[in-house]
Amino acid sequence: MDSSAINGSAISSTRRRKTPLSRSTFYGKIMRGSLYLLFFLIPIFFLPWTMDAFEVNKQTILIVLSLVSFMAWLGSMVMEKRLTVRYGWLNIIPLLLIVGVLFSSIFSLAGYQSWVGQASQEYTSFLTTLMFVVLFYVIMNACAQADVQRGIFSALLISAAISGVATLLAVFGALSPFIGKGFNPVGTINTFATFLSFVMLLGVGLWLVSRRQKPELLHEGRRALLQKILIGVVVVVNLLVLISVDFWILWVMNIFGLVLLIVFAFIQQTEFPDTRRFLLPLILLLVSVLFLFIRSPFRLGFPIIVSPSHEVSRSIVWQVLKEGPKSFLLGSGPGTFSYDYAKYRPSSINGTRFWNVRFDRAKTHILTTTATLGIIGILLWMVFVVAVAIKALGRLLREREHEEWKLTYVVFCAWAALSLSLILYSSNLTLQFLFWGFAGLLASHTMSKIKETDFSKSPKLGLLSSFGFVVVTLGVLVVLFITGQRYRSEIAFAHAVRLDRAGASASEVIEPLRVATQANSLSDVYYRNLSQALLLRVRSVLLETKPEEGKDRTPEQIKQIQGLTTASIQSVEQAIAIAPANVLNWMVRGSLFQEFMSLVNNADAVAIASFEQASKLEPNNPLHKANQARVYLLVADRARTLKQNKDQEIVKKAVELEKQALAKAEEALNQAIVLKTDYAVAHYYLAAVYERQGRLDEATTRMKALRNYAPLDVGIGFQLGILYVRQQNYTLAKTEFERIIGLQPKYSDARWYLASIYEIEGNMSGAIEQVQSVVDLNPENQMVAERLMALKKGQSTTTLPKPVEEGEESATSLDHEDVTEETEDSEE
Template identity: 30%
Template sequence: MTEQISNGVNQTTIWEKISKCCLCALIFLAPIMFLPWTADPVGINKQAAVAFLAILGFVFWLAKTLSEGKLVWPKSLIAPAVGLFVIVSGVSAYLSAFSLDSFYDLFGRIDNFPSLLTFALIFFLASVLLRTGDYILKSIWVFLSSAILLAVFQMLHFLSGSLFGAFLLPWDFSRVIDFNSVGTANALAIFFGLALITAVIMLASQMFAGKSKIILYVAAALFLAHVILIGFWPVWFGLVLAMIFLISYRFISELHLAKTKGASEFSIKKLSLPIAVFVIAFLLLLAKPPIGNFLNFAVEIKPTYDATMEIAGKVADQSWRGAFLGSGPGTFVNDYLSHRSASLNATNLWLLTFNQGSAFWPTILATGGYLGTAAFALLILAFIWTAFRAAAKKFKETPVDVAVKDGQSLELGVIFGVSGGLFLLILLFLYPFNYTLGIAWFFAMAVLVASAAGSKKNGWSVISILTSPQRALIVSLAIILLMTFSAYVFYFEAKNYIAEIYYGRAIAFSGDVEKTDDSINNFGRAVNLNPNKSSFLRALAQVFLIQIGKIVNQKPSETLTQTQIQAQLQTAIANAVNSAQAAAQLDKENFYNLWTQGSVYENIILFADGADKQAVQSYEEAFKRNPQSPSVQLDIARTHLAAADRTDLTLSALAQAEKKDEEKEAALKQEKEALLNSGKAALEKSIALKSDYVPAHYLFSQLYERTGDTAKAIEKAQDAKKFAPGDIGALFQLGRLYYNDNQLEKAQAEFEESVVVNPDYSNGRYFLGLVYDKRGFKNKAVAEFEKIKELNPDNKEVAQILENLKAGNPALHNMGQQPAPPAPPTEPAPESEPKSEIMPKTK
């Protein structure tokens, strides 16, 4: 079918070969690609490799087209449907309130516009380059080879991890049982389900013999073993439907062959393997055995279908843009935060956020709106129409210009495209979107389109660009512009990818306080390369807070004066504030940007006037974008209490001054009371959102303690303990309140329980020793402080207490005031959302 220009045969062959090599490399690497030097070892590196290869393949295809002087593409309804879907998605992303994430950012989002555009480019390349049965068969072999390599690795990984507790790879992110280069364990099962279908199709075609046949049987067994081990029921459902199609197709095909060439031609062998897989999948679908529990895979949690539809409805109710265009591709996490149900706060799932809904189909209702959903529905209809037309075409006369072997390969391509495409399409209604599976679906559709075009006469459209000088000039300029634009996109994304590498290094350094400066330097490089990614700026602001903590703990020395420490502190504060403000200005609707800005201001309340007001304002704006979050109200309350503490410090300074300023003192007392009342109101809101929210009860207890209301402080501490039984922080707080209220017997019970929970808990042992001393149990008191001394050998106060006790004196004899415990008490609560972005991510 390919036409050549006589003066450029070699050049055309080179461009086409390079473009095909890029496509094959993309198909091979997409399932297995991961590298350890980014924050997300699988997703970001896979996106980079796929995008770069797709762009290179497109550029070389443009060069091929220019040198040949003609445009060639297959006739199909799927191509315009893909184009329409991408265009609608692009408009939705560009007009989105989160356009930086939805329209521009390639890395980190698997279902935003750049990702969808990459999938469309893969579809285009595969459909225009796979123009013969031979090329189609080679591309399927490339896909299957990658799947076999992945299957061998995963089986060794599962066996070594489950049987010996040792893993094949040295990196921390890979040392978990469900690590894989596709995504979650369920996504891996879907991928191997597709690979199993491919192997069965190839074996059922009876085109292969010898080593190829043996490889296919071994591969099919490996793929089936993975599907059974993981035990994800939608895969079995999809396999059942795919095998029904394959069995029906083969049965009708053999009947047709027997009718046209005689009954002796009928072969049941082509049906045996699909029937076997169908029976296995059907039985597993009915039984749903918990085989996956053997490997202890992490439980995958996602929103329910009804919850996703409810969120989509709320997005549509917000505005006409939300109704018709949605919130933008890849922005479901923002929809979830804004519109999730308050009832989730009563479950253990309240802290979780989700980047997608229950499946791709309901998710696109929220992110793509009516137009995006309609465009996707048209793509589905175009695929189904093309699939069944191509399958039915088999029973008509094959064109005389297609060789027998090429015709068999084209038929195999059609079956692969129909079966694989339908299998993945079904899963789009049952499971969230996955990058590798998205590539596989668009590749399967492209193989279907190319195979269908090659199986019929006039299946390809050909337009010569040399029919007139005007057309040649216009088309050549357009191609050159496309090549230039592609080169720019390649450079732009390469720069952003390098930024991701620096970001990954910064994340790794951030786990070590001593390497804070290295972390800041790498975050700075990432921001310089990609200043439009707010997550980089958020992380930079947070690591500056760590630096502030280090500076505050510094002591003056011969080489470091107090003035220099103060200058360092001011610089670090300014850097933290500037980074947080830059993130918030870059994406004003992003909850995490506003929350980070509030966190930065909260942490500098002692050093900057008005920081508390800025913190509260930022938190309140964040709360508008996550109105069901009790933790944001807790943050607001904590900010008010920190401001009240600062006011207390000012009041103490006034009390010690020689000249009294009663008017100012009265105003400060009034300000403190107002801050405490505001904190109380925020805590009440937090508890109203989540009645068993332990940190809110804990902070409420501290608030009442500040106001001198010991009874209510104890009541709230009891609530904290009730909702978090056995929590060491709640036990300590309640015990300390009992101790201060001289309820020593009750205090003793709480502290004793705390040291049972954690025998090395110095705070609990410290106060337990004091209680024993006050109750006259001297030997027990000595034993407690001896244990504390072992845990804190350099603590002089503990040594003095032991000396007092052994001399028969009270523990705090001649110590002036009660010394501070060896370490501050820990908060009795799970981490407040959102989690710090500078903590290392694990898969």
């Protein structure tokens, strides 16, 4: 076996030509093309076929092209019968980091979300991190040549210029037929501005080191002119976006990167013969410093980004680390910050409009990493950043080879600014890709030791390498197949959601959801949504097969209902088995069994237990206590119907059950109100409890407060009017019903009960007018037609009628849908 190690900076122009990519081989061309496509597509790539048009598509491209470039790199060495790799202690850190992420994923709370990623968490999953590490090693070992890096820079500049121009056109409405006003292909507007700032710093660096006669890091001739135009476009677009967003972290990132460019230029002045070119970075630095302290008056209408504060983020991270040794060392698992946020968010959030939003990342990337990967993960990440920075700084201070120094200078200044942004702000897949990709470029310059092994001198090693290449190829093919199946499931799921939003029937929605679960049986999201779709199908079948009075459903109909009910329950149970720490799965389970209380034995107990578990996973969210109370109210209502039974023993038990259920409902609702004092839903159902307990004065007081809080909510106003009627306060009831009709003239029940009050007052013409309106709104309702006929004959009554919609008269309805709370979702 012939093995040699090469050391020293003198290898930059000679030894590096021996790396596989430098040769015009088939594999070398594939590797170049794959890398160029990666740097062009990752920032700009999106497709409308999936629910998340960005992250999942970018991850798919990352996996495919990273593995293709990796296989091409290995294949080129096998074909040349020579193993050529860079070695040094920097190689160890990414391997340790991926091992740390591996163990964190093994003990994760999320399973699939940690291993592969979903719901915008692809950027932090084990699979994505593995691809980043693979990409780092490929770039480090195969991209040291200036011509390769020129191609990477060009691809990135083109991508940034296109995405920047498209974003500006979108915000001005020029692309409104195709994309929305707040569109950008990277993510939130803040992460997009971070991306543009990174590319701008790269472009300014290239501008500074290029010469008219010898562009060096830029292409020659017309292509050099095109690159300079692209740099100008990126600079202008980025300034417009930065001034419009006016976010201090972005200004700090730009200041840091520009200062690095200027400082190193002073250290190595001989590399910058044309000092006039420093006018551009100096102007950019001046603008950045100015707007860091002065608020920008310029706005382009970009969407406002909301994220947890630094204080809240740090508090959640500290709570996660205190859970125990496992959480301290390994965190909660990749992609699980939304679980951490749900569990440890402060109750003060309930006083904001974001009280029911579960943020999926902390204020900064390092805080998100600390919570999800633990102390081991964040320490290894920081060690990697420091190690790359130290190696790069050492090369910048010692390197004397012109081209080598310039490459390191340009790459390091942009990469260092991006690293700072990850410390100060959150991240996504595009920013993580650039972080690892440019770390690989820096390593290709700083890892100067190259080890070469000639297979021709060692047949055994050559055979082993060929066998390893085949095994790796098979592994790659398996990963690509699984990725394809996963992508197929994403498309099917998106199709189901679009059908649902378009008003399709439950049966139509169920089919693509089944396809999604079959293509990818590891995602709780698919099973949870399938369970809900099956629930809707159960509802529709119950309505379609409702028997006539005195008749029962056929055995076939009963079997169909039972089958759909069982399938719905099995789906939500599967979702919980996949992700037992996801509060959404328990919420859906509780709602499911609440709906099935008349179909499934002991469903009420299962529903209550589910909402209780949801409350444990998200203790400061009042919604779960309110949901528990709704189940108790349903139990109380069922018990009330049994009080008419002739068996006194049954009546006695029903009275006690109703009393206990109402007491528990009151307790749960009071707990919800303690968490959120202005929680309209809890106040509404607490009034329902008081009304059922005969505490009409307290019920009326609460309902009146709700009416004042939401005066345009006709549902609340109607319930208040009914309470007034129950108290025989007909004057206030009449005023309330008339107010409701003024807001919503087609509200049949308000007119129905207003007619009764007019009857009590002797205003027969007013009663006839109101009932006539109800007849017009409900022409097929026999009860309404008979009442109108009686009134016209002069027959009046002081007894309140049943509602237009058949059912027991009550001051509150458990199916009331008008009491809602608005929340504004945020990506960060």
